[in-house]
Amino acid sequence: MIYLDYQATTPLAPEARDAMMRWLDGPGGTGFGNPHSPHRMGRQAKAAVEMARDQVAALFPAGGKVIFTSGATEAINLAIRGSGTQGTVSVSAIEHAAVLDTARDAGACHVLNVARDGQCNTRQDLPADTRLVCLMQVNNEIGTIQPTVEWHRKAKENNALYFCDAVQAYGKIEVTGADMIAVSAHKFHGPKGVGALWVRDGVDLHEVQTGGGQEFGLRSGTVSPALVAGMGAAAAEARDRMAQDADHVEALWHRACELFDGWEFNGSEDARWHGNLNIRRDGLDVNRLMSDVRDVMFSAGSACASGSGRTSHVLEAIGCSKAQAKSSIRLGFGRYTTMEEIEEAAGKINAAAKEQGL
Structure with a gap:
């Protein structure tokens, strides 16, 4: 099988697996201690947690602290709900559902527009009572890739906090300044669940x-x-080999x-992370395509919406019609993808599309 769904999750790095093994000890081992216990095994476990905290912090801006969570969704909830309840939360129209749904549930929510290239520019106004x-x-x-530096500045000018979902950026490009930033380990070759x-x-x-009262x-x-x-x-490995x-x-x-060549891009070709290829062919039956190319793992949209029957809110927000959105595929690749895999996958996908008369 060829795996081209790096936005959904990434393969576990061998370095991450090796780091985990000691702390999965069974009976007779010394690595299963509770890091909040005061005895020797607890202190050893706590030392491992604090070393990991430093490794994760090294890819963030200076002057902040890292709070471990069960994943980005929990981190997002902590940022949005934990930062206050009074005022409006302004979110871009192409945020992940974890941000959009939480913002809407938390109270007043204002949606920021994006252009056809997927950019959310700062020329639009924020509500006077925007808090986040x-x-x-x-x-x-x-x-x-969004103009996060400019939006951080605009938030400050409006006496609001700025929160950044950097799940797809962390470990790949420099994470820019913000007041709060959420990340998820399994998006940069770490384990799921943290x-x-x-x-x-x-x-x-x-x-x-x-x-x-931990963390x-x-x-x-x-x-x-x-x-x-x-x-x-995984964070340390990403930092060492980012270039x-x-x-x-x-x-x-x-x-x-x-x-x-011949497929249409969704979003900017230039202002984007080039490990994400979101393309479309008008008239393409994506469900049939995925059935015909079962040994290539790719997505018809975000993994969180797959199978929901809903049209991608991101593609709709950049002006795609429902038909165009439903004829789009997303190919994600990264560290462990080979050139041969890209070429073989493209051959199979193009052949299957040709069978549909496209």
Whole structure:
């Protein structure tokens, strides 16, 4: 099988797996301690958690703290709900459902428009009572890179906080400044079930779930040394090979663009992470395509919406008709994708599309 769905999840890095193994010990081992216990095994586990915290923090701006969570969705909820209840939350129209749904549920929600290229520009006004602006750095469906620096500045000018979903950016490109940033380990070759919220120094949050008061009193629950150790190792590996990974992705991107000549791009070709190729062929039956090319793992939209029957809100927001959105596919590739896999997958997808008369 050929895996081209890196926006949904990424293969676990060997370095992350190795870092996790000690903390998965069974009877007779010493690595299964609770990191919140005061005895020797607990202190050893806590040391592993704190080392991972430093590794994850190294890819964030200076002057903040890392709060471990069960994933980006929990981090997003902590940021939006924990930062206050009074005022409007302004979100871009192409945010992940975890942001959009949470913002709507949290109270007054104002949606920011995006252009056809997938960019959310700062020329639009914010409501006077905006307390929080939410704009992701790299879109999970079409890969567009947003002007986050400008939006952070605009939020400050409006006395609002700025939250950034950097799930698709962290470990791939520099994560730019914000007041709060959410990430998820399994998007940069770490394990599933663990993520983090970075909070700038001076930003006050209140806890969303009560309990034991772990993670600076903001996220109760026993921290998993195995999961955070894997996340930390994945972050360290991403930091060490960021330039190498980017060069590899760029080569794959250019070859993929050649192979899919004649398909239409969704979103900007330039202002995007080039590990995301979201393209369409008018009239394409994507369900049939996926059935005909079962040994290539790709997506008809964001993984969170697959199978829901809903048209992609991201593609609709950039002006695609329902028919165009439903004739779109997303190919995601990265560190462990080979050029041969890209070429073989493109051959199979193009052949299957040709069978549909396209």
